[in-house]
Amino acid sequence: MLKALNIDPGKCTGCLQCELACSFENEGVFNPSKSRIKVFNFHDQGRFVPYTCTQCDEAWCMHACPVDAISLNKLTGAKEVNDNLCVGCKVCTIACPFGTVNYNSATGKVIKCDLCGGDPECAKACPTDAITYVDANWTGLDKMRQWAAKTDAGQQATQ
Amino acid sequence: MAWARRILRVNLTKGTCTHEPLNMDWAKRYLGQRGLATKYLTEEIDPKVDPLAPENKLIMATGPLTGTCASTAGRYSVITKGALTGAIACSNSGGFFGNEMKNAGLDMIIFEGRAKAPVYLYIDNDDCRLLDASVYWGTSVWDTEEGIKEAHGDPQIRVASIGVAGEKGVKFACVVNDMHRAAGRSGVGTVMGSKNLKAVAIRGTKGVSVDDMPAFLKAAAAGKKVLAENAVTGQGLPAYGTQVLMNVINETGALPTRNHRDIQFEGASKISAEAMAEPRESDGKPNLVRNAACFGCTIACGRVSTIDRTHYTVVDRPQYQKASGGLEYEAAWALGAATGVDDLDALTFANFVCNEQGIDPISFGATVGAAMEMFEDGVITTKETGGIEVKFGSAKALTDLAELCGRGEGFGAEIGLGSKLLCEKYGKPELSMSVKGQEFPAYDSRGIQGMGLTYATSNRGACHLRSYTVASEILGIPEKTDPLVTEGKAGLVKAFQDATAAVDSAGICVFTTFAWTLEDIAPQIDAACEGEWSVDSLLELGERVWNLERRFNLAAGFTGKDDNLPKRLTKDAAKTGPAKGLTNGLDKMLPEYYDLRGWSKDGVPTNETVSRLGL
Numbered sequence: 170m171l172k173a174l175n176i177d178p179g180k181c182t183g184c185l186q187c188e189l190a191c192s193f194e195n196e197g198v199f200n201p202s203k204s205r206i207k208v209f210n211f212h213d214q215g216r217f218v219p220y221t222c223t224q225c226d227e228a229w230c231m232h233a234c235p236v237d238a239i240s241l242n243k244l245t246g247a248k249e250v251n252d253n254l255c256v257g258c259k260v261c262t263i264a265c266p267f268g269t270v271n272y273n274s275a276t277g278k279v280i281k282c283d284l285c286g287g288d289p290e291c292a293k294a295c296p297t298d299a300i301t302y303v304d305a306n307w308t309g310l311d312k313m314r315q316w317a318a319k320t321d322a323g324q325q326a327t328q
Numbered sequence: 329m330a331w332a333r334r335i336l337r338v339n340l341t342k343g344t345c346t347h348e349p350l351n352m353d354w355a356k357r358y359l360g361q362r363g364l365a366t367k368y369l370t371e372e373i374d375p376k377v378d379p380l381a382p383e384n385k386l387i388m389a390t391g392p393l394t395g396t397c398a399s400t401a402g403r404y405s406v407i408t409k410g411a412l413t414g415a416i417a418c419s420n421s422g423g424f425f426g427n428e429m430k431n432a433g434l435d436m437i438i439f440e441g442r443a444k445a446p447v448y449l450y451i452d453n454d455d456c457r458l459l460d461a462s463v464y465w466g467t468s469v470w471d472t473e474e475g476i477k478e479a480h481g482d483p484q485i486r487v488a489s490i491g492v493a494g495e496k497g498v499k500f501a502c503v504v505n506d507m508h509r510a511a512g513r514s515g516v517g518t519v520m521g522s523k524n525l526k527a528v529a530i531r532g533t534k535g536v537s538v539d540d541m542p543a544f545l546k547a548a549a550a551g552k553k554v555l556a557e558n559a560v561t562g563q564g565l566p567a568y569g570t571q572v573l574m575n576v577i578n579e580t581g582a583l584p585t586r587n588h589r590d591i592q593f594e595g596a597s598k599i600s601a602e603a604m605a606e607p608r609e610s611d612g613k614p615n616l617v618r619n620a621a622c623f624g625c626t627i628a629c630g631r632v633s634t635i636d637r638t639h640y641t642v643v644d645r646p647q648y649q650k651a652s653g654g655l656e657y658e659a660a661w662a663l664g665a666a667t668g669v670d671d672l673d674a675l676t677f678a679n680f681v682c683n684e685q686g687i688d689p690i691s692f693g694a695t696v697g698a699a700m701e702m703f704e705d706g707v708i709t710t711k712e713t714g715g716i717e718v719k720f721g722s723a724k725a726l727t728d729l730a731e732l733c734g735r736g737e738g739f740g741a742e743i744g745l746g747s748k749l750l751c752e753k754y755g756k757p758e759l760s761m762s763v764k765g766q767e768f769p770a771y772d773s774r775g776i777q778g779m780g781l782t783y784a785t786s787n788r789g790a791c792h793l794r795s796y797t798v799a800s801e802i803l804g805i806p807e808k809t810d811p812l813v814t815e816g817k818a819g820l821v822k823a824f825q826d827a828t829a830a831v832d833s834a835g836i837c838v839f840t841t842f843a844w845t846l847e848d849i850a851p852q853i854d855a856a857c858e859g860e861w862s863v864d865s866l867l868e869l870g871e872r873v874w875n876l877e878r879r880f881n882l883a884a885g886f887t888g889k890d891d892n893l894p895k896r897l898t899k900d901a902a903k904t905g906p907a908k909g910l911t912n913g914l915d916k917m918l919p920e921y922y923d924l925r926g927w928s929k930d931g932v933p934t935n936e937t938v939s940r941l942g943l
Contacts, residue, residue, distance in 0.1 A: 182619050182620055182625075182628035182630075183620055183621050184621035184622070184623065184624055184628060185623055185624060186397065186624060186626065189396075189397040189624060192535070193397065193545075196535065197537075197541075198535030198537045199395055199396050199397055199535060199537070200431065200533065200536065201431075202431065202484075202532075202533035212651070213650035213651055214650070214651055215620070215632035215633075215634070215651035217618075294397070297628070
């Protein structure tokens with residue numbers, strides 16, 4: 170079963186445990202500035218929104234890469250950057266409509282979410298289940314179930 | 329490594345910024361943050377110095393766990409000789425500033441001297457500069473933070489700054505970071521203002537590591553599990569925030585009301601967590617927008633709120649119609665019960681103003697309560713207050729005074745003296761509900777006896793964050809004790825004081841101790857830091873920090889006589905609730921406490937105690 174990250178901003182408290190986990194998995198240190206998932210704080214509206222790569226099927230970053238450094242991991246569906254091939258040209262960062270591919274000036278390579286090879290650390294670290302790793306075909310299932318409960322007036326149960 | 333092993337010394341008089349290595353011998357004896365910075369401060373300043381003189385220093389300090397993935401590990405403290413008290417001051421703040429400071433490779437920033445003109449410190453990793461802050465002088469915390477981010481074109485900068493109150497010498501000014509997180513008590517923002525230092529802006533991207541990473545990840549994960557499974561940190565605080573306490577403490581008969589005249593507030597339910605979650609009649613929306621966490625915190629007790637747009641405080645004032653921080657329990661109590669005001673929107677507004685201009689809502693609200701009592705007694709009149717009817721229960725008086733105090737203007741500037749100086753000024757010193765010049769927080773020590781000893785002996789003046797015996801006496805953590813008796817409280821207070829000093833020195837939040845004991849904390853520190861860190865060594869560290877602070881205060885001129893409570897709490901019996909008929913039995917607890925501490929009967933650490941702790 171192919172899985173995908175599912176983000177529910179309504180549950181996010183803005184604690185950045187996901188950024189700590191991501192940076193530790195990928196950089197070996199706790200460093201939110203190097204995280205591939207970012208939590209945005211819209212202070213005036215009281216909103217916290219985690220955001221990361223959506224792993225598009227027709228990945229713009231992958232198609233735009235002139236040296237074929239970005240490839241599909243068929244097992245996870247992640248579009249992964251091969252550091253040995255990446256020349257740091259940043260064309261993928263321009264191509265990505267969502268800004269989720271970024272340049273790491275310390276290494277001269279681009280970085281993006283690779284789903285941690287199929288076991289994303291951000292989802293494991295999230296204390297509120299704002300980030301979960303679920304069946305890619307049913308990312309909306311939880312939300313759907315909640316709405317189903319709300320729209321059903323409970324007639325069956327009472328009849 | 330857990331310690332960045334580097335401090336930044338900023339001489340404001342000379343305009344210099346110099347990195348120097350952290351004294352690792354001291355780090356291994358005082359850990360970090362509160363303990364380590366107190367060691368530096370007490371070695372570097374004369375205890376008798378005027379808090380507002382250039383010779384006083386101000387230290388911002390992180391702990392070894394700050395910036396790691398341990399739950400709540402985003403704290404930093406501001407340590408100085410307090411403007412409100414003249415005692416050692418250490419105010420702790422959450423938000424995201426501490427993590428940014430650690431990621432800039434800094435354990436501490438030591439500010440000394442005084443700048444000739446307003447400046448702010450800008451740090452981009454190793455690049456540290458003092459920049460002209462004249463455009464921000466006279467502006468709020470909110471405008472300063474937004475202005476600095478815009479000026480540097482970097483929304484990811486974290487800013488800690490003072491508002492107008494800190495510039496104007498309001499005695500209980502805070503240092504506020506991330507718009508609504510504050511190093512709140514004892515006037516640390518006032519000291520910052522006296523140095524002509526408006527703000528510290530940091531961008532840090534270096535990363536934080538620890539000594540034994542596999543052991544640390546395991547210990548940190550175990551800690552998070554304990555927090556998640558605990559009723560207080562896993563359910564109560566996430567669901568209701570600290571405001572979960574409002575109705576509980578009121579029913580206990582320990583909610584100080586109208587300047588401690590009463591200990592139960594008839595309006596408590598209107599300003600409680602439950603009321604915050606209730607939809608308003610006007611727009612159907614509740615006051616509470618959502619929960620918010622500080623850096624790395626898996627509890628998320630923070631609240632984000634809005635004010636009803638039709639409320640008198642915000643009509644035609646869009647800046648206050650947006651969501652912002654609050655209400656927390658202490659602020660809701662001080663702005664509400666202490667003043668007799670039960671208008672939730674007015675409290676939220678006053679809280680916004682406290683954040684916006686950097687004033688401590690506890691000292692502010694409590695001082696307004698004292699002013700209201702003097703007004704009702706006819707000691708002060710509208711002549712002194714500039715026409716404001718400073719009556720108990722007046723929401724308008726509260727919100728007007730918040731704005732005036734935040735700007736250091738009119739009668740607000742007199743409120744800004746704090747209750748001790750204000751009451752002395754009008755010949756009513758007995759009406760100041762304070763210890764060592766700092767106003768009480770939200771627990772009446774007639775209804776919770778251990779808090780009387782906590783307040784009386786707190787090194788930074790009356791405070792609930794030095795030994796929160798409420799945990800034991802009301803919530804039964806780690807074990808239930810009777811709040812109405814004095815027996816056993818001396819030992820309880822000492823144990824809480826020592827453990828809390830260790831927690832405050834680590835870089836984590838004291839709220840974790842609703843669930844964590846030092847048994848949960850020691851493995852995290854031990855894995856993160858070099859050396860052997862155990863429950864016993866942390867308790868000894870806490871005791872060392874406590875005695876170090878005590879010795880500073882004694883050298884500053886405080887004596888055992890300052891370990892006291894206002895007569896209202898020791899002579900006037902509670903009128904209602906479970907504590908009816910009781911006063912606080914401080915005189916029964918204090919001698920035993922001194923004895924347990926290894927202090928003389930005058931409250932001075934004996935030579936034996938000093939040498940045992942290696943002070």
